[in-house]
Amino acid sequence: MAQKTIDRRWIFLLIFIGVALPLIFIIGLPIETTENVRMVYEMVENTPPGSTVLISYDFDPASRPELYPMGLALVEHCFQRDIKVIFTALWPMGVQMAEDVLDVMRQKFPNKEYGVDYVNVGFKAGGIVTVQAMGKNFREVYPSDMNGTPISEIPMLRGVKNFDNLAFLFSLSAGSPGIKEWVQIGHDTYGRPTSGGVTGVSAPSILPYVNEQQQLTGLLAGLKAAAEYEFLMDSPGLATSGMDAQSIAHLIIIIFIIIANVNYWRANKAEKGGK
């Protein structure tokens, strides 16, 4: 067939550039937000400033690309609204993930003070049993924070005795123990608003908890949800740049498909015309 074809190395080059540039210069393409993400956003928006919330980092580096941007966006939102945050982890590696988020936040919010605006109480083994005990008596589970400072000496924890003193619970979860445990205890037993973020793969099994009983108040699922959250906050970041790169790459592919079809159609026409 007399059909013009482009050297595919041009496609390779454009894909490379099309993915690299949005990572360096964030475009922030508009994103249609979904109900589940809006619910999470509203939950944070409707939390009165000065309240205390708990965010649990229940994942390890393998799920970092998806869950870390969520952790980043959520904490930033809380800090913007002067909400105090307790960081914890049901996964040992989660502590490091929380610290990575805090490193970024310390630069963005230099005025936030450890112990007054946020605290990291570290990793606790035991899964559901620990969560249950935490709900009943917070201090029994966490006599001190991750640096060994006794809870009684941490100003922001003075009024925190159990889950009743927390505005909401949030789990960034890559499996078990994780979001299911927080739903079963945090919401089902103690009736606290509970929400979370999960990887794209595990989303289908968690989504049923977003129901009329509001076992979960919304859910962030995968990188796209993280990008939607950044969009709602009007603060494009890691997830947005990733989604931008995706969109541009997809656009490049589609443009090439169109070029190929136009070429084919022309060649066909020329062939017919020649006859």
Place this chain on the structure above:
Amino acid sequence: MRKFLIFLFLFSAVLWAQNLDFTAEDNPNDDGSAILLKWNAAEIGAATLRITKLEENGDTTLVYLSSDVIGQYILGDGIQPKVPANFRLQALDVTGNILAEKEVTAVAKAQWFNTNKISLLIMAIILTAAIVYYIFSARSGKELYIRKIAGLESIDESVGRATEMGRPILFIPGTLDLDDMQTISGLSILSKLAQRAAEYEARLIVPVCRSMVLSTAKEVVKEAYLRAGRPDAYDPDAVFYLTDDQFGFVAGVDGIIVREKPAANFFLGAFYAESLILAETGFASGSIQTAGTAMPSQLPFFVVACDYTLIGEELFAASAYLSKEPHQLGSLKGQDLGKAIFLVVLTLGIFLEIIGVHFLKDFLTIH
């Protein structure tokens, strides 16, 4: 007065205990290593239910904590067949006070047949019978029809092209081990292809990534050359091992494709993400490409990037089509009967669901 209060307390405790329903029994369909615990504390209004196991030496171990007032739990730890085990259920209120408690005993037993798998057994028997029946009827000389498989036209074309251009044919029997049925199917197609290649004096390259596949593929190719009457043309280094690593293997094969520039590539067997890397590199070197796999996730890439694709079951049918061996044709016919049964049961099941009868679906779901 005090006595009366104590009496009242005890009496009410007894009343509550009666409302607390707690049973322990052998968990069915297992080897006797689990106990099924069920409770119903709906009338008590407990916040938490605590189940403990009472050991012989007087110790108690926590089995389960639940916030569901009605529920069940299968305990599979520390249970032995024919040994009685004692359990205690305590219903607790929000502050942790015991509202009621109850003790039960159960003995676990091992079963000889798992009744939950009856639908699986029935299907297994029907399929086995159909396949075996058709294999024997094919062996006894009955002609079995098999429809044309489009992806197979490429074999003659490929061998011809390779001979004409003086370039080799590349064959990859997938990236899984010999125990995968797709690998075995790939190898039996290799047997036919190698024979054709031997007849036309086309060179064959077979890189493999599993050592068990290596030795079998070597024998397959050697015998094919023998059958073609060209044992002298057999090159023992034509089949070789690269590495067990998925992408390490791909890196190596990509190198082979760009350097040897095969006239035709065959990717027949089990493939994962490497499918598209291989097919695109092969396309760029100008080879005719035939692929076949039963991996649903990789078929889109082969369909898009290769000239001919054997889709799913066609990979298995291909070796029957090529060899025309009665046992392969018979088996294929048996599998077709399996599909026919599938379609009948599906239609019947959907009809029953529409008129509101859920018996069939429920029966099939239990296994």
Place this chain on the structure above:
Amino acid sequence: MKRNIPLIITFLVGITVIFSEFIPHYPFGMLSGELENWFLIISGFAILLGQLSLFKVNILKIKFKKENWQYSVITLISVVVMIGTGLLWGTKDNTGILGNGDQIIAVMGSKPFDYLFDNVYQHLQATMFSLLAFFIASAAYRAFIARTTESNLLLIAAILVMLGNTSLGSFLTSWIPEAISFLHLPKLAEFIMKYPTTAGQRAIMIGAGLGIIGSSLRIILGIERSYLGGK
């Protein structure tokens, strides 16, 4: 002896595995687990066998100075270095022949084997895998051309899903009124994935499943013998 005993082994083992699925009672229930454990050990030996043939192929290449033999030297050095460091000082969770290599860890930050794994192997693997991003584009350019009904369907489904999965899709169709919101690209993509795609995948799974069942059965019954080499 050379042929029949293997066939008998295959038959007995295959039948045992199938029966043990239906019989939970001891010893059937645990038999298939034990067999799978054996399987692991035997395939472990098979991997060793592969390494030996890799050595053989490359040494022969160097010995006879075949084309590109210099590269075989690199292959051999890489294998030997990886095996050597692994066996001598072990891996992250295992001690090697020469102990734990604490002094080396003090200098390098990790064991040599893990260092190579993290800084060489993982990067090579991730990069090789990421080539797919490029190839998916070039394959789409070449194949998604509207020629026949089949290729039209292929093309349309691919483009709709590709658009629907990114911000682009929402951007293009967010103006569509709520009443016909199913035409929003993200929703349309979800619809295609959920229904027709599932149907197609299911049909392939059922066909392929039956093919595998048929082959397994022929192997267990000793009708299919090609895996023993030849016919």
Place this chain on the structure above:
Amino acid sequence: MVHFFEVLGIWIGALLTFAIFSFLYKDNPFYKVAEQIFVGLSAGYWFVYTIFFILLPNMYNPLTENFAANWIKLIPALLGVMMLMRLIPSIEWVSRFPIALVIGTTSGVFFLRYLKSDVINQLTATIMNPFSGNNTVMIVGQILLVIGTFTGVVYFYFSKKHEGAFGVTARIGIYFLMISFGAAFGYTAMARISLLIGRLQFLLGDWLGIIQP
């Protein structure tokens, strides 16, 4: 010193990344070197992995620590050694015994697993009332699901010529297969581009420090 090795590691990673990417332009010595390092290193990796994570914990340790309870592991050990007999042509046939065991086990496992998950489970998943559902879109979808599965299976019917009504049904089946291939392709595009994003985040972040990792 540790810092030096960290930096060195990132540079090695970056150079190898480029060596592999250079293959997209054309085959070249850098790719050839990277390819051979990859083949060699991965073979070595799996060797060490096999020793430490398969043979030691599953065979050697149980045998040396508690022989009486684990003597049965001698059987696979012996079969494994028989596997290695492939290397000696005169007694090569001995290796058929372990191969027979391996293949027998998988055949049994596959027979059941595929019957359960690929046939019966797919059957029960498709048996439904397509007309139940709370909106038209869902009902249309379910009808498509049922038709697509049915016609797709018909396409894989081999012992009947695809002609007449049967041929039309098979043809519709092929259409569904094509839609599913296109959609799966489009869906996977996203995951594959993420892989490239991951690579570029390494190059731009860890290596060049242009973006925040």
